[in-house]
Amino acid sequence: MPKRILCWALAMMLMMGGCVAMGENVYFSNAEQTEWYQDMLKDGMMSLGNNRRLKDAIRRAQAGEEITLATIGGSITEGAGAKTYQECYASRFAQGFAARYGAGDGSNVKFINAGVGGTPSTFGLMRYQRDIVDRVQDADGLPDLVIVEFSVNDYQEPTGHRCFESLVKTILSQPNDPAVILLFAVFKTGFNLQDELKKVGEVYDLMMVSVKDAAYPHVGKEWTAEEFFFDEYHPTSFGHGIMADCLLAAVEAANAQETSEKDIDLDVEPAYGTDYMGLITLYGDGNWPDTVTVERGGFAHDDTQSYSNLPIGRVCGQNFCHFETDAAEPLRVTGKFKKLLIAWRATSEARFGTAEIVVDGKVKRTLTGGDGKWGQSEVVMIWDSRTEAEDHVLEIRMAEGAENKRFTITAIGIVQ
DSSP, X not given: OOHHHHHHHHHHHHHTTOOXXXXXXXXXXXXXXXXXHHHHHHHTEEEOOOOHHHHHHHHHXXXXXXXXXXXXXXXXXXXXXXXXXXXXXXXXXXXXXXXXXXXXTSTTXXXXXXXXXXXXXXXXXXXXXXXXXXXXXXXXXXXXXXEEEOTTTOTTOTTTTHHHHHHHHHHHTXXXXXXXXXXXXXXXXXXXXXXXXXXXXXXXXXXXXXXXXXXXXXXXXXXXXXXXXXXSXXXXXXXXXXXXXXXXXXXXXXXXXXXXXXXXXXXXXXXXXXXXXXXXXXXXXXXXXTTEEEEOTTOOBOOTTSOEETTXXXXXXOOEEEOTTXXXXXXXXXXXXXXXXXXXXXXXXXXXXEEEEEETTEXXXXXXXXXXXXXXXXXXXXXXXXXXXXXXXXXXXEOTTOTTSBEEEEEEEEEO
C-alpha cells in the first residue's frame, strides 16, 4: 500500500478511536510494520537514558503490583486536539503501557493526567503535589513513572527553566525512585524548546522523546499538516496516536536493553538550577503551614469557575477570589520566604479588574486581564532571592478604581 494511502487510512482509524496492536508492541497503528515508520520511531528516541527505574516499574507491573503512571504538562497533555479524551496521547500511552506490561487485564496500572492548557512548568511545580501525588492510590502514595511535557509552554517562563528542573528533580527525589520521561511536543510551525530543556535530561540521564525529531519531518510527506495538526498548536487524534507510539517504542527499546548498573546520580551540577525545590503552594482551603500567617481579607471567596481540565476536573481546588461586593481589604501573607510565585486567573471578562502585588509595602507587579486572555492561570515571579529566607509581608489588593471588580488568585507559591 502506498505510504500516502496507508497514512490516510491510519488517520481515519485513529479519529474513530481505533486501536490495532502488532503482537506485543501495542502501538496505535499498523504503520509500525513499515520500515519508514520504524525509522521514525527511532528518530524520536532522543535518549533512552538510565533505564534502571523504568525497568523496575515494568517488573513490578508485570508481577501484578499496583503502579501509577502520571503525565503533567500543557494543553497537549490535557488532550486538546483529540476528538475524544481517550484518543489523546496521554490516555493512549497509559492504555498501551497497561496492555503491554500490566498483569492480566492491566488494571493494576493506574493513570493520572494532570495536563492543564496554557500553563508552564512553573504552574506544574506549584500543583504537582495536589494534582498528582495527592491523587495516587497505590500503597506508597507516589507515582512510579511521570511524563513531563512543557516544551511548547515554557517560552518566556519566568524562572529561566529553574522551575522545570526543580519539578523534574522533585519527582526523581521521591523515596520510591520513580522514572521520568521528558516529552518534547511540537507546534505546527516546528517550534519547541527541546534544545533548551534537553539539557536537564542530559544532566540526569533521562529518557527523552522528541515528536519534533520523529513525526514533524514527515509532515507534507507521509501525512499532511492538516492530518497531523488540529490547529496551530495541537495534534489531531491521529497526531496524538503517533505521539503515543513514539513513547511506547522508546519504553520498549529501553526495556530491551541491559539494566543500567547504577541508579541516576542526583548529586550533579544542575543545568539551570533546582532552587525552587521545596516550593510550598498556598491554596484557599485554609490548609496552610504554621510557618506563615494568611489573612484572606477581601479575597474571602472561591472562584468555582477557575480552570479545570478534562481528565481530573477542577485543578488546584479552592482559590482566593475577590467578589464585587467584598471589602477593599488585601489578601495578606506574613512569614519567611526567599522566592514568591503568584498564579492568577487571566481573563478578558469585563467583570474582572486589576490587582496589585505588594511586598513589604512596595508595589512589585500590577496584574490585569484583557484581550487574548481566556481564563488560564498565568504565573508571575515576584521575589527571587538567592540568599536565606527573610521575613516579608505579601499583600494582594485591588487597584484603585477596581475595588468593585472581581479578581482570582489561583495559588501562591513560596520557598522558605
